Amino acid sequence: MRPSQRNSDALREIRLTRHYTKHAEGSVLVEFGDTKVICTASVDESVPGFLKGKGKGWVTAEYGMLPRSTGSRMRREAAAGKQSGRTQEIQRLIGRSLRAVVDMEKLGERQIQIDCDVIQADGGTRTASITGAFVALHDAISGLLAQGKLSESPLRDFVAAISVGIHQGEVVLDLDYLEDSDCETDMNVVMTGNGRFVEVQGTAEGEPFSEEEMASMMRLAKQGIAELISLQKQALGV
Amino acid sequence: MRPSQRNSDALREIRLTRHYTKHAEGSVLVEFGDTKVICTASVDESVPGFLKGKGKGWVTAEYGMLPRSTGSRMRREAAAGKQSGRTQEIQRLIGRSLRAVVDMEKLGERQIQIDCDVIQADGGTRTASITGAFVALHDAISGLLAQGKLSESPLRDFVAAISVGIHQGEVVLDLDYLEDSDCETDMNVVMTGNGRFVEVQGTAEGEPFSEEEMASMMRLAKQGIAELISLQKQALGV
Amino acid sequence: MRPSQRNSDALREIRLTRHYTKHAEGSVLVEFGDTKVICTASVDESVPGFLKGKGKGWVTAEYGMLPRSTGSRMRREAAAGKQSGRTQEIQRLIGRSLRAVVDMEKLGERQIQIDCDVIQADGGTRTASITGAFVALHDAISGLLAQGKLSESPLRDFVAAISVGIHQGEVVLDLDYLEDSDCETDMNVVMTGNGRFVEVQGTAEGEPFSEEEMASMMRLAKQGIAELISLQKQALGV
Amino acid sequence: MRPSQRNSDALREIRLTRHYTKHAEGSVLVEFGDTKVICTASVDESVPGFLKGKGKGWVTAEYGMLPRSTGSRMRREAAAGKQSGRTQEIQRLIGRSLRAVVDMEKLGERQIQIDCDVIQADGGTRTASITGAFVALHDAISGLLAQGKLSESPLRDFVAAISVGIHQGEVVLDLDYLEDSDCETDMNVVMTGNGRFVEVQGTAEGEPFSEEEMASMMRLAKQGIAELISLQKQALGV
């Protein structure tokens, strides 16, 4: 039995609360059980230097955790004077995942900056971030369409992410902190609405895993992401 | 008339939500109208180097704003690699304000670390932070008392903070962003439950102010803080 | 009796030595007793980015202490790789104080950069800095007028600063290091020549202070600043 | 046809030159075609703080590129004052990959520090680094065994890494720079000698990939890694 009493293929309770804060063009509180992340999408009517004058847009992401979002307090990265390797890895992953479903020509010469800030952590902050950030991005783009700044949506598909892993010999979906800190393998999977892969990042924390285990994990991830995308659609009313 | 239609001596709607996140020993969402700050208190059973072996405790604070807590996105301080002068000023102020009501001998050789993170800003983030942080600190100390780690509370009094200022010639209480960005004078006042001053920081943004204006602002602040402390007591059920 | 044998309302011996170094457009050695600060004003015929093309000028300030200006050696900030929170607070205060008496339209699109470097510290370095920096600024502006780069002075008034505090129960003026490190309350006040307040920053180091003590401190500060401004005028021969 | 005229399942020419530099306990020049990386293993008879007194060892890695190892010169990270997110991602991956085959209890309280420095880059620097670093690690451990500091090897298995990807619709092995900069999907796979997975990191650069493509890539990687491990064994003479 999983520590949370869930079935091996059960997601935690997922909530997507739109318009969570008032300033951002998209602002979503995403909850995967006790993991809570504020995802905002900010529209910037200019692009980074390397894209100036090319008629293409950009989507980028930053990630952070409040110092006491975790069981014991972590050092504040702004005070430490740098972002950790883990933070950079995660924010690069979020950015790549979202860019995979955006047509940059259609977005035009503007940038959408995603911020994912974890206010409470219980495992799966990166997958919750990607899943919530997509909804914030969708809201920001709807705003641009409503204002007439875009005539056609640059979104090519939906995108969401989930973790799968091997915990006490069993392939499980959506690991919480207890499972995550005690699993043999942890894999984060990012997929689109049409069931194709954008990112697969699997790490054997303990025993290396086999081809069959890999395939099982992929299958479970696929199912979980289908559920998440259905929840995104429901939240967005589309 | 004030932009918010409030009377000159009216606070915004104040809310103090305790146990807002689950990990911290004290965790409070404080709202001064649209200004929303998560304040956590983390107990650390050790002290900074300069206090080792002296039998005394310490209270310190850090402050941050989510990049899109504001009308236009600010650069993330962790990415910039340093905290701004403004951030440092505010976190030093929060720390001093709380230490003013804590008996460090009674706290014993442990540190309480306060984190104030603004998730939505509409003026007055530092006064909201101090007011909310005191409640988080109170909860953390209650926990230490309940666990028998402290036999007597080290809290000597309550403490809260409010801004006063001169806006369009009128002395007003608890300025929101619209007033703050257009006022002649802005003053932040920190007071204890017994009506004495811990900090007074007034700045003439436009025209310098007179002794009489100063006295009026002090009076208004005193009244506002009495209200805030009454709300703190109500939230804490004491 | 005060450690320095001064009356409670007595300033230390104040000296303002103009043209202290040869390169800067304004260069003043200010001494408040044993506190000695070199204040220079450097004219830069350009403005920061946010002011470009607006026809307005800017005044900004930086502050530093020589590592052995103090009783025990402090770490050199350039070697540490950052300015402390205290340094940033002080330099922001100096900049705001001077800007309060400068008409930025009249200054035109140029910047005056103030540097205050403490070569010997004995309490009150920030108030000495503001008081000396104003004289250096005045000299720099006189130079611009003499060269015909300005036709009218952008200075609207004089400005000076002094500390007041409560030391052993008594309200005292211009605290030296011995008093400063042992006072109940320390307040820095910045005022203009016409007797109005620009900045008031009071902190209860020990016991919080009352409204009456606040009023006494303000009165004493007002008197001290009138004396300082008279000394500035004498030094400038105006 | 691939730009390099290789078959889709062909590795580039692989060379592993041991004892490449004289100071390090293990020192290997690894070449995957035109990609050349110096991998050194340095034995440190102490462990990081978090492992002190636990009787366990540690293996960690750092990665860098000479500024002109690439087609156009990159900024030197030491001069820039920080390692890029990409650098940190890669060095974390190298460290995790090697730790997966080391028994930390058997290694004892000492650390082996891997350095992978790219002197010429043509795609696949991270997979070359892992493959070469394992050989350097093996040499360092053989040295500890020869000196009697270890009585039993802490190595549980071999480990190597290869990239696979989808280039112009075809699944290919060991992408060089030309393919890498123009592929639809790029996947780095780390496997042990017994054919199990340690890390799988796949990214759709263009079109997301299907479950079938994923499986094909995994199969090709498995074959490539078997070849690499055979080359490692040959180089080590085991």
Next chain:
Amino acid sequence: MRPSQRNSDALREIRLTRHYTKHAEGSVLVEFGDTKVICTASVDESVPGFLKGKGKGWVTAEYGMLPRSTGSRMRREAAAGKQSGRTQEIQRLIGRSLRAVVDMEKLGERQIQIDCDVIQADGGTRTASITGAFVALHDAISGLLAQGKLSESPLRDFVAAISVGIHQGEVVLDLDYLEDSDCETDMNVVMTGNGRFVEVQGTAEGEPFSEEEMASMMRLAKQGIAELISLQKQALGV
């Protein structure tokens, strides 16, 4: 007898391997005995800001050591977040030495960036760097001439560098690590092909040195540099 059995006026074996890596416009592996440095010259068709529009070029240099190029591992400067004072001193010296023989008007508005990276250190890394970097620079310039980007060589002369010192009372040429770490005086000398001095940097590590010793060292350096320049010419086939 010297630890290396060399005569007091003997250089170590010197090798200059051109075209060592494939991307750079000039790429040389220079070996002074066991000291091995990769020197690359990268042509950048733009100049630093202070030279824009002046019709003049620039040559600049950076220096680094692989962490395990030395007997015990050094901290990686990119990870430490800054270059040491020693590194900066050396790279400034390399840059000045090369600029001494380049006619910046003839070079035209372009920059040549030298990178010297030590892969194995055994004393004399800075003199090897200068000697090898000149050859890389020469190759880069030959390339510009061949492409017709330059019609005339901006090189005014050759330049090379050698160390001399006093070891166990004897004046010796080209100190290796064993001598360097145990010498009384260490002097680095940079000279041109016509036998004039560009840089002389002598430091008494132990006993200060006399005018006569200084003269002996200069004479020995002059001879050594003549040999080095002859080797440079041979390597370049000129």
Next chain:
Amino acid sequence: MRPSQRNSDALREIRLTRHYTKHAEGSVLVEFGDTKVICTASVDESVPGFLKGKGKGWVTAEYGMLPRSTGSRMRREAAAGKQSGRTQEIQRLIGRSLRAVVDMEKLGERQIQIDCDVIQADGGTRTASITGAFVALHDAISGLLAQGKLSESPLRDFVAAISVGIHQGEVVLDLDYLEDSDCETDMNVVMTGNGRFVEVQGTAEGEPFSEEEMASMMRLAKQGIAELISLQKQALGV
């Protein structure tokens, strides 16, 4: 004729003012004409980590320039967040020069920290710093002897520094800023009281220099340093 009307072998007016500031164990204002540097020596009864428990002391130095010590304002290094390469080169030179005349065993396990801060620059700040710092160091050591913390002076000799150079074809002593910015060769020489060399650092800014010019410069430096050491003795009354 030199711009300053001095003879080629004439020093500028040299002043050494002891006890310039009140806190440091040694505090000297050194003036070489218009170049003015505050040199302090601070005694620290502990040593850096690498010397702990070895019974030996250490002397180290830091150097800085006030932002407007120069003709146009330089960026404050503390604000820039790092010391320039030039600053580091100079402070390393000052430290080495002073250590050359100190017997570290006799100094015992304590550190003397030198700070050289330029308040006005007109060429030769590093030579003035070394010359003044020696006097501050002497005073600090006299204090330790007077307090009985040392029974015997660890100073083995005096040390001073001067620049020589080739200006408009003539070998000149003690270059001021006008000469320095327009010379062909600039050489800084550090010598002891007994006329031996501690450091020689010569750079051809324009035309490389010959062996004969080198010898002339050395001779002139020797004479200048003899004068400086005589002035140091006079200032110290020894």
